Amino acid sequence: MQIRYSLENFSLYFYLQGELDQHYAKGVKDYIDNILEETKGYKKVVFNLADLSFMDSTGIGILLGRYKKLKKLSVSSFLEAPKVNVEKVLELSGIYEVMPKI
Amino acid sequence: MNKMLLKFSAISQNEAFARTSVAAFILPLSPTLSEINDIKTAVSEAVTNAVVHAYPNRIGDVELSCWYDVDEVHIIVKDYGVGIDNVKLALEPYFSTKKEEERSGIGFTVMSTFMDAVKVDSNVNQGVRVHMTKCLSKNKE
Numbered sequence: 636m637q638i639r640y641s642l643e644n645f646s647l648y649f650y651l652q653g654e655l656d657q658h659y660a661k662g663v664k665d666y667i668d669n670i671l672e673e674t675k676g677y678k679k680v681v682f683n684l685a686d687l688s689f690m691d692s693t694g695i696g697i698l699l700g701r702y703k704k705l706k707k708l709s710v711s712s713f714l715e716a717p718k719v720n721v722e723k724v725l726e727l728s729g730i731y732e733v734m735p736k737i
Numbered sequence: 738m739n740k741m742l743l744k745f746s747a748i749s750q751n752e753a754f755a756r757t758s759v760a761a762f763i764l765p766l767s768p769t770l771s772e773i774n775d776i777k778t779a780v781s782e783a784v785t786n787a788v789v790h791a792y793p794n795r796i797g798d799v800e801l802s803c804w805y806d807v808d809e810v811h812i813i814v815k816d817y818g819v820g821i822d823n824v825k826l827a828l829e830p831y832f833s834t835k836k837e838e839e840r841s842g843i844g845f846t847v848m849s850t851f852m853d854a855v856k857v858d859s860n861v862n863q864g865v866r867v868h869m870t871k872c873l874s875k876n877k878e
Contacts (some may be wrong), residue, residue, distance in 0.1 A: 656785065718773070
């Protein structure tokens with residue numbers, strides 16, 4: 636599991652790569668939360684899942700947790716390019732109602 | 738009929754091992770990619786439950802047994818931990834005893850949606866046994 640970020644035109648992008656389950660939950664949360672805290676001037680956050688080959692419901696918990704934090708800061712968050720298997724978990728969870736797919 | 742049994746420590750590192758092992762075991766049945774993904778995700782959910790909930794004060798064991806007969810795959814994930822006192826409540830979507838740890842509470846929902854049948858047996862301090870079944874499609878492209 637790897638994660639990196641970039642800031643482009645007031646949008647903060649997180650690129651998730653590999654398999655996201657309980658084993659990487661804390662590392663991913665801490666990484667994202669640190670960047671959210673340290674970075675200034677972003678107006679929206681996009682989680683790019685194009686290279687995420689596996690995710691179970693632990694990932695839903697992580698994403699919803701970040702959504703709640705960002706909502707308090709009035710920053711909207713989005714999901715981008717999930718693979719078919721990850722998409723299936725995302726759809727089932729209902730997360731698209733608060734974190735739309737772009 | 739073909740069967741296998743794995744026993745491993747209830748630590749998160751073994752989640753990938755568990756789901757990948759099941760995927761490898763059922764490969765002779767030529768499952769579709771979608772079927773493999775469904776099964777891997779369901780196994781991951783069941784093992785995650787054991788890792789996160791079963792053993793609050795020690796590292797216990799998880800037993801994963803899998804067998805298939807023709808196109809019907811059976812998977813049992815079993816732990817010997819604290820158990821669930823209200824299984825009906827635990828099966829409710831979005832219910833979690835660990836909301837403060839940002840757990841979504843949809844693990845069992847994922848299992849029931851991705852598999853054809855899921856049966857959960859548990860009693861307090863007698864562990865949890867999750868039996869999942871999936872019938873693989875016979876008409877492959």
